[in-house]
Structure formats: C-alpha cells, structure tokens
Amino acid sequence: MTPYALMDRSRLEAERNRLDQQYRQLKAQGLALNMARGKPSAEQLDLSMPLLSAPADDRAFIAEDGTDCRNYGGLDGLPEAKRLMACLLDDRPDNVIVGGSSSLTLMYDAFARYWTFGVQGDAPWCTLPVVKWICPVPGYDRHFGVLEAFGVEMIPVPIRDDGPDMEEVERIVAEDSLVKGIWCVPQYSNPTGAVYAPEVVDRLASMTCAATDFRIFWDNAYAVHHLSDQAAATIRVRDIHEACRQAGNPDRCLKFASTSKITFAGAGVAALAASPANLSEIRLRMSAGVIGYDKLNQLRHVRFLKDEEGIRRHMRAHAALLAPKFDLVQRKLEQGLSDIGACSWTTPQGGYFVSLDVPHGCAREAVRRAREVGVTLTSAGATWPQGRDPRDANIRIAPSMPSLSELEQALDVLVCCVRAAYVDQLLA
Ligand code: PLP
Secondary structure: OOOHHHOOHHHHHHHHHHHHHHHHHHHHOOOOEEEOOOOOOHHHHHOOHHHHHOOOOOOOOEOOOOOEOOOOOOOOOOHHHHHHHHHHHOOOHHHEEEOOOOHHHHHHHHHHHHHHHOOOOOOOHHHOOOOEEEEEEOOOHHHHHHHHHOOOEEEEEEEEOOEEOHHHHHHHHHHOOOEEEEEEOOOOOOOOOOOOOHHHHHHHHHOOOOOOOOEEEEEOOOOOOEOOHHHHHHOOOOOHHHHHHHOOOOOOEEEEEEOOOOOOOOOOOEEEEOOHHHHHHHHHHHOOOOOOOOHHHHHHHHHHHOOHHHHHHHHHHHHHHHHHHHHHHHHHHHHHHOOOOOOEEOOOOEOOOEEEEOOOOOHHHHHHHHHHOOEEEOOOOOOOHHHOOOOOOEEEEOOOOOOHHHHHHHHHHHHHHHHHHHHHHHHO
16 A cells, blocks of 8 residues: 555545544444553463462471561561572672562662662752653653652653663763663663663763762563563673673662562562662661561562573463464554554564554544543553653553453554544644
C-alpha cells in the first residue's frame, strides 16, 4: 500500500470508511482488555507457586548463620539473600543491602534520603534552589513520578539502542552543579528495550560532573529477563560499579534490582548494591526507619531460586511464556503498520515492553480510541516527564499480561486506532 502521506484525498477517504467499519465491528465485540502495565501473567506467577509451600520443618525458618528469620534483626539482609541478589545486581555480596519487596521503594527512599540529609556531607538537596535530574526518554513513568513528588526539574535526553545520548548527558552534567543524577535502566530499558553499550557505561562512570554529589540510579529491573537463550548467552551489560571504580568515581552509582518479575510482583525481594562509603551512609539512615526487612521471604526466595543457575533456569520458563507474545507484537505491527509510513517500533531481546512511535500528533488520539473500544493502553505521554510527549508519538506496549488471543485482539484494535487517527489527521 502507498504510505498515507502520499495518498490523495479520495483514497484517504476510502481508507477512512474502511477503518470506520472495522472500528464499529471491534466495538461490537465488547472487549475489556488491558495492556497498560508490565505485569506478569497468571501463568508466569504460577511458575513461582512452590515458594509458598516451602517445607514447614523445624529448620524452615533458620538461616545459614543460625538466624531465626521469624524474629527481628538483620538490617541489611541474610548472607544467602545477599549472595542471591548479588547475581541480579552483578556485584559482590558484601556490596549488597537486601530490602523489602519493591525496588521502586528502595529508589524512592534513596532519593528521599539525599533530599533530606544530603550525600556524604554535601548540602541536602531540599536546601538548593532547584534540583535537576536527567531522564532518558522514552522512559519509565514511575521513575518520573519519584522526581515529580519532590518537584525536581526533569531534563529529557533521547535514548538510543545503546543507551542515552552521551554527548548530551556529558554536556548537561559538566555545566550545571544542580544536576544531581540520572535514571538508567541499563538492560532491556523500559520501554524501548535498549541495552547500554560498554562505551556508554564507561562514559557515564568517567564523565566530568559539576556536582560532587552526582548519582547514577542504575535500575537493573530486567537483568535476567531475556526472551531467548541466545540473548541470555550474549547480552551482558558492563558493570557500572566496576567502571566507576576504574574511573576514580567509586561512589557515583547506586544499583537496584528486584525479583518482582522473577517470582511475585510486589511480593518478591528487592536489593541495592553500592560502594562501601555509600553502603555505610545508607545503613545509618535506613536503621532509623526499619529494624530489618522480611527475612522469611528472603529465605524462601533463596531456597526456591538457589543461585545464578537456578535463576537462569526459572527465567527460561518465563521466556517460554513471554516470547510468543513478543513475536505476536512484532508480527501484528509489521502487518498492520509497516505500510502506512511514519511508524516505527523496537524489537527488544528481553524485558517487558515494546516502544511504538506513531505519526506525530496521533498517539493520544489512538490511545483514546482504543479505550473506547475496551482496550486500555498505557496513557500516551506516560513515557515522558510530566506525562508530556512533545511529539505526541510514543505508545508503550506491554504484552505480558493478556493471553495470546486477547493480545491479538488488543493489537488489532491498536493498529486500527493508529491508522484511523493518522488518516483523520491527514484529512483534517
Ligand atoms: N524499575 C523498572 C524499570 C520497572 O519497569 C519496574 C516495573 O515495571 C520497576 C522498577 C518496579 O520494580 P519493583 O516491583 O521492584 O518496585
């Protein structure tokens, strides 16, 4: 088919009539489908059910160092839980603090501590006239939500297949001491699936920052979430902590991860890794607010996942459920949108999302129309700070939760709504 932008009015009108009819048929189906959030499907959650039926013998709650996990104590986690979480954080167990069940909470708390108390003796960020933060876009809406809650000025920087535009990042951090940090999802970035190249990691670690208290919030949420054995065998992001040490900036990064999309979302185990100086500051501040996190859950996770090999095996079972959904997204977008022009999308090797760019000015309208037909997508604009995508082009596709047949219907709706929004824009 000819790209829409090259069609004359009469062909566009014929196309509009065809799409109107298709839209009415879809509406008549009374769909109620949700592709808004990257939640694991029920089948994925079923993979971890043995976690809940761990043997109830008299050693079930005793950790390897003899700790009775039913009781208080152990601020920064059981030794075996640190070992397990170190696999996700690509760091040494003694650099790990195991937290509660949400990495987002750990990130929020880390930010809030710097805001309130400052970084290693520097002025608390709340005392500064303004705090600025670099946000690779499109990015994760809840990262932006953390900053929004504190009134931080967010600076969008484009993300490419190999990470953020580093020329831009280096320029911004060199110029302004009020720029205090950057969000990074280094592997299978939400939503584009970008994987940071080793050069990008080295540049982040070594760049000259005007702020002495600049921090990289390294959210490795999808560290083991490969969609194929090939990706699992070949994709590995350079260790940012190691790169920071080599560059003489050992305290620059805080790493975060969780088992939310490995075991149970919101009921897994979260952890962070950092330098010894960062760790002692974090422990000090953390100890005012918690006596110790849920060690029974830590123990259950260690016994269920065991080690790096155990995690790898478990993630293969997730991939077997997820990969056909990601394949279907690629097929449907190719069939449905490749001919009209001005659309592009990512083909991630792992993670939870596909990032779709539709003709500028059409994303919001396409998402609105889809909702009218009963398909809920992530709000257009959510992948940008303040929910404002200046091109109104990006839509995040989250294919994990619906079944394959529901996903197929939802993608038919999405394709129809994008096409219709574009035709209407051209005819307006
Ligand atoms: N970080 C990223 C990049 C995510 O995509 C998500 C969930 O979608 C989270 C963090 C949330 O993690 P948690 O469940 O550990 O709070």
